[in-house]
Amino acid sequence: MARINLLPQELKPKGYVLKLSKTLNKLALISIAILLAAAFVFLGSFIFFSQQTKASLGRQESLKSEIRALEATEQKLILVKDRIQKIGKVLNVENTTEELGVLKQIVEILPEGVSFNSVGISDSSVELEVTAPNLLSIGQFFLSIVNSQGFQKVTVTGFSYKLETGYVVGLIFF
Amino acid sequence: MAIPVAVLLVVAILFIYLTKVGYSRVTKQISEYKLAQKTENILSGKLGLLKKVESEIADDTDSTILALPDKNPATWSISQLRLKSIENGLTMDSINVANSNSFEENINSIAIGVQITGQELAQILSFLSSLPTFAPISTTGEIQMEKGQDGGWAANTEVSIYWSKLPPTLPAIDETLNDLSNEEKTVLNKVSSLTKPTFTVLEPSGPKERLTPFN
Numbered sequence: 419m420a421r422i423n424l425l426p427q428e429l430k431p432k433g434y435v436l437k438l439s440k441t442l443n444k445l446a447l448i449s450i451a452i453l454l455a456a457a458f459v460f461l462g463s464f465i466f467f468s469q470q471t472k473a474s475l476g477r478q479e480s481l482k483s484e485i486r487a488l489e490a491t492e493q494k495l496i497l498v499k500d501r502i503q504k505i506g507k508v509l510n511v512e513n514t515t516e517e518l519g520v521l522k523q524i525v526e527i528l529p530e531g532v533s534f535n536s537v538g539i540s541d542s543s544v545e546l547e548v549t550a551p552n553l554l555s556i557g558q559f560f561l562s563i564v565n566s567q568g569f570q571k572v573t574v575t576g577f578s579y580k581l582e583t584g585y586v587v588g589l590i591f592f
Numbered sequence: 593m594a595i596p597v598a599v600l601l602v603v604a605i606l607f608i609y610l611t612k613v614g615y616s617r618v619t620k621q622i623s624e625y626k627l628a629q630k631t632e633n634i635l636s637g638k639l640g641l642l643k644k645v646e647s648e649i650a651d652d653t654d655s656t657i658l659a660l661p662d663k664n665p666a667t668w669s670i671s672q673l674r675l676k677s678i679e680n681g682l683t684m685d686s687i688n689v690a691n692s693n694s695f696e697e698n699i700n701s702i703a704i705g706v707q708i709t710g711q712e713l714a715q716i717l718s719f720l721s722s723l724p725t726f727a728p729i730s731t732t733g734e735i736q737m738e739k740g741q742d743g744g745w746a747a748n749t750e751v752s753i754y755w756s757k758l759p760p761t762l763p764a765i766d767e768t769l770n771d772l773s774n775e776e777k778t779v780l781n782k783v784s785s786l787t788k789p790t791f792t793v794l795e796p797s798g799p800k801e802r803l804t805p806f807n
Contacts, residue, residue: 442596449603456607460614467621474628481635482765488642493762494649495642495769500759501656502776504699505729505783508660508754513731518720525717534713539735 512541520544520569520591527562531555535586544591545575551584559587631766638769645771652780658727659783661755664692665728666702668789669753672726673706675790680719682710685746699756703733707748713737716747726787728753 485492517539524544528534532555538545550556563572569591576588661668666689677684688705695701710716716737723732733750740746763769772780 439596442600446596446599446603449600449607453603453607453610457610457614460610460618463618464614464621467618467625471621471625471628474625474632478628478632478635478766481632481639484639485635485642485765488639488646489762491642491646491649492638492769494653495645496759496762498649498652498656498780499772499776501660501756502772502779502783504754504756505656505660506775506779507696507699508729508731509779509782511731511752513733514735514749515724515732518717518732518735522717522721525713533739534737535739537713537735537737539737541734 514539514541517541517544521546523566523568524563524591527559527566529555529558529562532559542592545589546591547576547586547588549583549586553585556585556587634766634768641769641771652784655727655784655786655788656780658788659729659786660699661728662758664700664702664755665753666704669704669728669730669751672787672789673704673723673751676719676722676726677708680710680715680722682708682715682719684708695752695754699754701752701754704751704753705748706751707746709740709744709746711744713739713745716745720747720749723751725785727783727789728755729783729786730754 521537521539521544524546528548531552532548532550535547535549537547548559550559563569571592573590573592574587575590576586578586580586670687670689673687674684685707686705687707690703690705692700692702708716708719710719720732720735723730730751730753733752735747735749737745737747
């Protein structure tokens with residue numbers, strides 16, 4: 419049967435309006451599809467990370483219970499680290515250990531005939547008084563000090579002669 | 593034509609809302625996941641470390657607690673000083689224990705004045721050299737040595753000893769726990785080689801028959 423259009427031709431919509439209408443319909447469908455896709459992506463991501471977080475929290479609880487079982491070991495390790503940290507501070511205190519080493523060096527180079535009268539050791543120097551029977555021994559001692567090159571600075575604090583003991587020399591080694 | 597325009601408008605509004613809300617929720621969930629992962633790694637590392645050190649930590653604990661006790665170790669130190677003086681053929685003329693003072697926050701110290709005499713300077717030097725080799729750790733202050741009329745030597749010095757209270761609490765379970773660093777291991781090796789004080793354990797004597805208790 420032939421199609422009969424009873425509407426007058428003047429009321430027929432224009433070509434561009436029909437085109438626009440079709441375009442808008444397409445756009446509407448596409449935008450709905452994009453909206454649904456975006457919603458799916460967001461929801462999927464949320465559910466995925468939520469599940470992963472839950473699984474991680476479960477594993478954490480298991481690890482925590484194993485760690486609690488080793489609490490004694492943890493206490494000992496914390497104690498050891500605490501002690502070592504404090505022992506390190508004490509060992510850094512200035513003391514006379516190094517100067518004792520300097521005194522031992524001096525003892526090694528002390529020539530025959532020269533002997534100590536007194537020794538004083540502080541955390542920065544070694545102060546001593548030696549006795550020698552003659553100037554030759556004193557000279558040998560001074561030469562040994564110079565040749566050893568193991569002392570930063572040596573100061574003569576006194577030089578005297580006593581009939582009973584001989585030459586008495588005071589020295590400070592830094 | 594009005595319907596597709598309305599649909600486009602509604603979709604645009606929904607899209608803006610979805611992006612705003614959805615994005616913030618997803619990023620928040622991702623942050624929570626990353627935090628959970630980080631905590632899990634910390635716990636896993638901690639557990640691995642504790643399992644690794646479990647067998648050897650007991651000896652290390654003993655060495656360090658003897659080197660820096662939690663209570664005043666004056667009696668241990670005096671015992672060690674007397675032992676070392678005897679080993680070097682010296683006579684300990686006097687020992688004076690001063691009042692304790694605070695060396696640093698959480699570390700206390702006390703000074704022990706020591707006077708010793710011996711025939712040879714070498715004996716005194718040997719004694720003084722041995723002071724840093726025994727536990728508890730100590731530091732030596734100024735030393736004065738004088739030659740006596742009889743040719744013997746007298747020395748006096750001040751030996752400072754230290755102690756510190758034990759840590760009161762454990763850190764939180766999810767806090768990182770690291771193994772000993774190389775510097776810490778060096779200190780530990782040094783501490784492990786110190787001569788430890790000798791402890792005598794007195795056993796209670798059991799009942800026994802005594803025929804004449806008045807004699």
